[in-house]
Amino acid sequence: MKLDVLVLGSGVAGLSAVVRLATPTGLRVGVLTKADLAQSTTRWAQGGIAAAVGGDEDSTDLHLADTLAAGAGLCDVDAVRVLVDEGPGRVDELIGLGAVFDREAGGDLALAREGGHSTARVLHAGGAATGAEVERALVSAVRRSAAAVLEQWFALDLIVEAGRCVGVRALDPEGGRQEVRATQVVLATGGAGQVYAVTTNPPEATGDGVAMALRAGVPVADLEFFQFHPTALHHPAMPRPLLSEALRGHGALLRDARGEQFVDELAPRDVVSRAMADRMAAQGVGYLWLDATGLESFGERFPTVAASLAAAGLDPAVDWLPIAPAAHYLSGGIVTDLDGASALPGLWAVGEVACTGVHGANRLASNSLLEGMVFGARLAEAIASGRDGPEDTGVMRCLSGSAGATAAGEIACVDVDTGVDSEEDTGPESPDTPPPPTVRSDPGSSADIDVAKLRERLQRAMIEGAGVVRSPQSLRMAAAEVGAVARHLVSATVAGAATDTATTPHIVGGAGRAAGELANLVTVSGALLRAAYVREETRGAHARRDFPEARPQWRCRLVHRAVATPGTLPPHPKTQS
Ligand code: SIN
16 A cells, blocks of 8 residues: 555544645545544544634733743744644634534633633633543545545554655554555654553553654653643543543532642642642542532533433432542653654654654643644645655754754753763663663563553553652662563563564564553653653653752653663763752
8 A cells, every 4th residue: 555645543633734735735534543433532522622712801922921921931832833823713713624612602602710820711612521522523524535544453553664754564453564655744643541450541542653753763852741630530440530630620629538729729630649649648548529410511511521420329419429530641752853754764754653842741731632733734735735744843853963943941851861971870770781681581472461450560660660759769660560560571571473563673573462551651651651760850741759840960861772681771860050
């Protein structure tokens, strides 16, 4: 199969690109997804789309200022300017495609306030079913277009020839190995919440795009900034049912185990999640409370949330709702320029898989659907105009050596593995530690291996070791567990028939989709742990118990350029002064 453009992933970012590329340009466009076309993380998004469409009370400058404040000094200011300026126009285009948003009685768009926003600017659909409506409108437009749709295909790896990406190796729905070749390949594969045992993300969110990029040596940044949503329902269901931030926007209160309020409900998400983690530790409890008893017309305003509460036997009019933070959004990803081009010619990235710089160290609520719409459209326009390869804009500028622009001045990109002082090592993480062999003799053939159990083991280690608050000890523990999972997986896949060490030298993703997804989780977890270990400060979504404040010397972007050996951590960074 040979296409002009292959888009991997069918969420808001990928489909925003496909609808613009498929029909008007005459390009042969394909969209490949590992589930059904309509089954993406976007579908799960409750709130909303933040855009300055609210008349005199709002402005793109105010939206920019709120985004930069939430991003804790690491947002790329040019990327945020693009996001807020182009957002309102992309909202209009989505409405033109058929998306229906909630409106006031007079017909104006109904706007809600969420954490970190200084005014009401968040559009919703169906109360808290915004992603489902966005996905519905885009899927229907893609189905009407000329795009080829490959559903239930699982991409294993990028094909890189003569210094450019020329397609992917993939498993077709029957598990057969195929190559899908394209002049331009777009990764829109979404996030990686499945790295954690407690997440709002669906089972498909396994970090496939970031892992494939790392295996191909494509730079990836900001992985330590994994955002936890403060108000996931504390419940055995996985993914955790989300209690939208819009509830707090409408007046719901956070209460601790004693029933006391303890944090500004409308502070940015990282601040609220950290305050909750601290309060839970201090009170020795595993969850706190969201008090929505004062909200009028809950059922009419938030029908989907009301339905999931009813299913859990809770009535928000009388019950306080048990909540705890859950892994929600990967703020970092594949480094791109302002049009979504990665450092590898022929490869583009958009949406949660990308690091455009708009989120910095912590994404502002309801900026993610917006990012997918804005940068999906820009990427399509760049490809349609014949652009090939990255430009020196946005975060790419920082990667290429010229410093990236942020509100607080320029920042540098620092290599996770080599950019820190390596003189001080801490034993097991020594740079001299030899990498583990690719194949270990234990634990037998793939028939003996329960991939699902290994996945749970990794997820548990990550939530315990690299959750809302981290310490060097907890990160070491998690790294050791991830290393053990990797060794079991490698043994199993090497013992199995479908090994392909030529394409994935570190962890083999060839023994079927479940093993491939686990290999990707191992790769992403390993990189996340390395960055979290190196970054000795608390900033945005990365909190360190031993360094509870942001430190000026760490106002930099940590970049990965390859897969590190699972289970290892970089040399201990000398405290920079
Ligand atoms: C929410 O409704 O709280 C989630 C919105 C988001 O992730 O931005």
